Amino acid sequence: MKSARIGAFTAPLLISILIVFFMGLWGLRVSGITFSNLGEFSISNKSLRRELRDALHVFNSPQLKNSGYYSIQRMLAAKRISTILIKDGQKASAARFLSSLADEHDDYEAWYLFAAGAIYESMDSSPIARIFYERILKNLPDMMIDGQSIHRISLIKLLEGDSPPEKKAHWYGEFIRRFPKAEEVGPYHFLLAKEYEKLGLWPQAIEEYRQFLPFFGVSVPGYPDAHDYARKMVEFNDSSKDWTYPDLDSLVGRIRKAIAARSASELRKYMSKAGFFAMSWYKEGGEESNSNVLFNFSNFMTRGPIYVAPALDPSFNDSEAFLRTSGWTGLIPVWYLCFRKVNFPADPNVHGNWEWAGIYFGEKMR
Secondary structure, eight states: OBOOOTTTTHHHHHHHHHHHHHHOOGGGOOSSOOOTTGGGSOOOOHHHHHHHHHHHHHHHOHHHHHSTTHHHHHHHHHHHHHHHHHHTTOHHHHHHHHHHHGGGOOTTHHHHHHHHHHHHHHTTOHHHHHHHHHHHHHHSOOOEETTEEHHHHHHHHHHHSOOOHHHHHHHHHHHHHHOTTSTTHHHHHHHHHHHHHHHTOHHHHHHHHHHHTTOTTBOBTTBTTHHHHHHHHHHHHHSOOTTOBSOHHHHHHHHHHHHHTTOHHHHHHHBOSSSOEEEETTOTTTTGGGBSOOOOGGGGOSSSOOEEOSSOOTTOOSSEEEEEEEOOSSSOOOEEEEEEEOOOTTOTTTTTOEEEEEEEESSOOO
């Protein structure tokens, strides 16, 4: 199965930024050492102190300010200064230094904020990093780093964190709209639907589940049954829902009568129209791969009477129940009818009702 690998491509980019910080850009040395602004930093290592002095001289040199490449040369000098601070164990100072440069609003403002955010993340200060990522998205145009969009990476980093569903829904929607060809789009449709569920926006949630269904084979981290869940939600939404009953005893009673009358058509009326399954207790693949079966009950009612247990199986609980039946034609004469409560908050009229969800063939597993 293809994995979505959400956020995987961001790691090399963040690593490359930090590598530049740690290794430095040593090709910026110029003559004429000055101690200008050195007092703003406290460097314990003498060698690093000399390197910082050189870097600050480049950063503050009139030649740099008067050059036609001031913005990029300033950014490269800032990288070197940040590298020195990080090597001296001053990540917080490096992050503050970079974020302060963003206040000058040059062509690399987004980069300064993103780099500062990357450092804060390396310090396990993700909440601070998210402030910078949000600022980039709200206030600054996109730019590319190593062939990657800063806006795209910022959105992914924001979506990986804990944020209110209102924000996450907005970010998922923004990502899908702006980067429709990205590999994250499939899983993001599902995850956006989950955020809409939290907000009680059920029509929007159903539509996102519908958009997710064509991405078959794509996994969603944390949701191994994502396709099964999305399919059932869409099918249930699109169905008449007239097979559900508020009372389990009423539904079971109707099925008992249909079996006693050997009426295949009546039994079909009570089947779930959203993912009805028929499978052995021992069959691999789960309900998803054994659902939507075209079931003709008349083919299994050609011999003697069908016996129905007088009561539900003792494993009955508030959300699931089983009814043992036997005498069906075929290799496996024992069937357990499975009843489940409907979980569909999008429609309060049926949410919490009971449905005949499927059939398990053979004696019940103990």
